[in-house]
Amino acid sequence: MTRTTPPRPLDVVSLFPELAGRARTATRLHPRPGAPTVHDSSVGGPLLWPAGEDWPVCTGTHRPYELTTLRDVRTRRRVLAQAWQRPRPPRTNLLTPDEQAVIDRISAGYDLALLPAEPQPLIPLAQLYARDVPGLPCPDGMDLLQVLWCPFDEIMDSGAEVRLRWRRSGTVTDVPADPPEPAYIGNGDYVPEPCVLHPERVVEYPAYHDLPEELAERVIARERELLASPAPDQPRYQGNLSVAPGWKVGGWAAFFTFRDPADPDELRCCGAPLEPLLTIADEWDPDSITWRPADEEGSTENNPTRVVIGRGYTLQVYRCTASSAHAPVTVMQ
Ligand SMILES: [Zn+2]
Structure with a gap:
């Protein structure tokens, strides 16, 4: 089974020609159980x-x-998965009494x-x-x-x-x-x-913090216009036209969402710049649903790995560009 990202809904380079030189290729991993x-x-x-x-x-x-x-985490997932698969008449509990006892014991920690x-x-x-x-x-x-x-x-x-x-x-x-x-x-x-993985190459453009300031301002101005106008079908840069969501290797760093962007010092090791190596995140969310693989159209499953980073944030693992022996730097963003 392949996992194919649909074409971007809009050629962003036609909007901002300066982005042409800033394309990077990332490999989406598309992990599936x-x-x-x-x-x-x-x-x-x-x-x-x-x-x-x-x-x-x-x-x-x-x-x-x-x-x-680990055993409790696996047991809990198995019990819940089995319960969701059972046909369930209205107004009946999801879990049997035995299952509920297991979940209660696990939840007590x-x-x-x-x-x-x-x-x-x-x-x-x-x-x-x-x-x-x-x-x-x-x-x-x-x-x-x-x-x-x-x-x-x-x-x-x-x-x-x-x-x-x-x-x-x-x-x-x-x-x-x-x-x-x-x-x-x-x-x-x-x-x-x-x-298992279903790797796929995609083209990405930088998040705001990786764009030159003047260009970032123009891109953000367009985002604000879209948010203020009743044009819901216009794809936004952040969710749909720039950085792919989900687990991937390489490409551009994720947008900073809940905190200020890292300053250049934070993204350095031994003086050398850091580059995104591995990105850990939900496969897509409602704001980035155009990245959902075409093969899974209609699916609501956006977190097959079950790894959750904060409140649905992204964990970016950066590598030192000077030496593969240097420890990685992780940033939740
Ligand atoms: Zn280093």
């Missing part, structure tokens, strides 16, 4: 990890509001004192083979990127909880039968459903 193996590109799938290599752990401190477990003091294993977020993901910026000789993270709310604050590992896949022969998992996690929203 499946059963990926270590040999597949995936979100939330198993990693091609050498059996003899230490599994990464998180050494950061966590102050969770609640504790849950665990005593915060159970959080182990020692570093906990990270969990797989994504695995990307260069053969599947055009434009993956592999260092020389590498053909695989593995991304792990620590499923606590601190993920929103810095890059410390997100780990990148570049590999040469051909050198990995044995993988661990049972990769380690954290005993407890802070938030089920950071546990990706195992998904």
Whole structure:
């Protein structure tokens, strides 16, 4: 099954010819639930990890509001999915009493004192083979990127909880039968459903903060006009003509929505500029619905990975352009 982004509803370069030189290609990953193996590109799938290599752990401190477990997150999703699939007469409960008991037990969580003091294993977020993901910026000789993270709310604050590992896949022969998992996690929203990918190249234009000021002002002026006028079918730049929503590699950084744009210092590492590497977000929302794949017209499923970033924001993982050995920087925007 392919996932095909419909053509943009309007050629934005005809409106703003200066954008022509600012096109970038991004690879939308289109993650969809499946059963990926270590040999597949995936979100939330198993990693091609050498059996003899230490599994990464998180050494950061966590102050969770609640504790849950990976097993509870998976159980809850399974119970709810099964319940939604059952035919249900009007005025009957979604859940059976037994299911309700399971959900109640899971919702109660665990005593915060159970959080182990020692570093906990990270969990797989994504695995990307260069053969599947055009434009993956592999260092020389590498053909695989593995991304792990620590499923606590601190993920929103810095890059410390997100780990990148570049590999040469051909050198990995044995993988661990049972990769380690954290005993407890802070938030089920950071546990990706195992998904296979349907990568697709799309062309993007910059968010306002990446445009020259004068051009940004003209683009924003058009947005304001559209919002003020009764022309609802005119596609807006932010949602429809510029940056693709959803999980993707490369392209332009997402719009800053709930906070001020990062200043150039925030988007630097060791003096070198940062570039978007991986974007984590809902596949589309009502403002960006023109990016919903044509193959899924009418579908309301816009978050197949089940990863939720804040109130539906975007988590942008940036890489240092000077060295692939430098830690990534994450910004919620
Ligand atoms: Zn750097």
